[in-house]
Amino acid sequence: MSAPDYTTIRVSRVDGVATVTIDHPPVNVLDAALMGDLRTFLLSARSDHTIKVIVFQSDNPDFFIAHVDMTLIDDPHAFDDIAREAPAGLNVFQALGELVRTMPQVTIAKLAGIARGGGAEFVAACDMSFGAIGRAGLGQVEALMGIVPSGGAMQYLSKRLSRGRLLEIILGARLFSAEEAAAYGWLNRAIPATELNTFVAELARDIAALPNGVIEAAKHVAPPEDLTLGFSSEQEEWARLFANPAAERLIRGGLARGAQTPEGEKQLEAILRSIEHR
Amino acid sequence: MSAPDYTTIRVSRVDGVATVTIDHPPVNVLDAALMGDLRTFLLSARSDHTIKVIVFQSDNPDFFIAHVDMTLIDDPHAFDDIAREAPAGLNVFQALGELVRTMPQVTIAKLAGIARGGGAEFVAACDMSFGAIGRAGLGQVEALMGIVPSGGAMQYLSKRLSRGRLLEIILGARLFSAEEAAAYGWLNRAIPATELNTFVAELARDIAALPNGVIEAAKHVAPPEDLTLGFSSEQEEWARLFANPAAERLIRGGLARGAQTPEGEKQLEAILRSIEHR
């Protein structure tokens, strides 16, 4: 793999484990730059047979991937380049999720900070996910912006937890702790914060050291499920809701009140709930 | 919504949240009166677009809905009126569950006491359910009456927990605590008893305050699964078993030993296990 010019991630490799460190200040929003870098890396890695395991982590102790860039409301064409290359029937965020979900390698999300919206969907698209107790947070907060998730959240989560818990996550729109997320099966498990790095490093190293063919065989016997119908349904509902004035009011109101700043992001749910949208 | 003459429930409304308080002494058995009131409320509420969230709770600190009225063994026609209006292929209890499960609103069961049999099925039919630690209890005790549940329990539970846990619930026929039920995914979560009211009130208020269309969109993307085949299978097995002398012995024996009284209900499993049925 040549070393592309990434601006939002860094990639390091040791013995079959590639570690992707997201570093896109101030809070790692999922914008065209980060989407593009992640996509470039994934497309290159999927044909690199020397990579067995990919670990995603963040350089920011508070945020993994904050969420999709809310300023895109003023730049609706930001993803046009990426959209042109998305598989038929998938929007750009679903396409990113599916790229992750169908990697031949084992993908692991190491969650030491907060991931909301499209960031939480990225975590859910990975094969495995581990969260730091007292630090990690997961939230599908789209409802607070007047929309529903459309990057796969409801499809991914419906395969791992009950409809009742799914509706609580989507409509309650609260930030879940690592323990809460693990109890619901949203994360593989919650790990004491001081042990997360070692736990994931050992797991990744051990999986990378397995005899050739074992990872591929396991993934072949337990393939990702086909979620096409759900993707289409969520995209339709998202588009319908996004056209409402409430969504614009909430997104612009959120940005005006501190969303996408480190301080504002720490209380994003409260900020969004405080905005008059009717 | 006009105010119908309910005799077993009270309905209050605040800002898009309707709260249904079950008050049918001594232990809130699910009889024709309570079935009728719940059905009347649900049919009226489903077309009332000002209601966004429905919370079900009990006025009785010990019992949510005890179970289906066991005295019905002497009044087999009690539900005939309701049965005439049930959708084709559903018995009256399945029809009540499906009415709850397909409401356009978000339905929440707030469980601060015990719900067994048809009462536990009502809880499971709700979108979300929260139980008070140290107070809530869930049990499918039909096996102890010589029958299997036929109001949807096995269908609802098979969508949220493993077959092994389902068989333990149905055949072990024990009363599960809030923590046990949450660990199995039977409830959304177990909440400290002193916090349950506030937790549910805030969740209901926050969901009711979401922009228009979000609840509908989420429910559209995550629709209730079709359980028709299972409903038919459970009804058939129930009818076959209910015709056995053991069922009558156990139901009459239970009533003679204190079932449907506040004291008897606290140890219903032990009472039923003590009856000679062979």
Added chain:
Amino acid sequence: MSAPDYTTIRVSRVDGVATVTIDHPPVNVLDAALMGDLRTFLLSARSDHTIKVIVFQSDNPDFFIAHVDMTLIDDPHAFDDIAREAPAGLNVFQALGELVRTMPQVTIAKLAGIARGGGAEFVAACDMSFGAIGRAGLGQVEALMGIVPSGGAMQYLSKRLSRGRLLEIILGARLFSAEEAAAYGWLNRAIPATELNTFVAELARDIAALPNGVIEAAKHVAPPEDLTLGFSSEQEEWARLFANPAAERLIRGGLARGAQTPEGEKQLEAILRSIEHR
């Protein structure tokens, strides 16, 4: 039921509960002798209507069923007799699992020690499973031998836990404690070690005492799912990997370093990871 001449198990019966005690020193490996005895018992019991519940336990405090006999690498025809009687399309281990999974009785695995590989698959094939805290261990360690499980593990587990947790179990290949396994839904629940015997004895007794027809009805309403496609996929991948030199190196290397001895089995994962396989 006549009393066959078992050499690796003992069977006792009390009031509708048959208890099968595995006693095949030194560590209860699943070899042709144990497979044969289990199969003989299961075939005889399935038509014995006086048996309602079957409890499987081990006489060895440290091991339930260690795993499939690794010395079979030198005796590829050991299972030929059993294979001739396996249903079309199932290998001998899948056939044993399916025999357990389709028993008309309720099958309970009482896990007070370690079960890896084919032993863990046997546990997962039972209707219910309960593990002793601090003593039970479950592991699918096949990946450390260069293969994937082919006795149903991935099929059974995919019905009770998420793909992310399944891949962690299969590729992480760690020994799970009772609490970890219960949190993932691999076991029904984890029980304090001193209470396990009483818990399972009471559950088995209570289920056996249910009125006639209730067990059959519950199993009819919640039948085991059809896993045929998955069985065929896992067998294919297993056979492909087993033909690689790495598998032979790891299996022979494991045996040379203490696998299948009581001491070696306590650290089997570490032993297998220490072997050079490339």
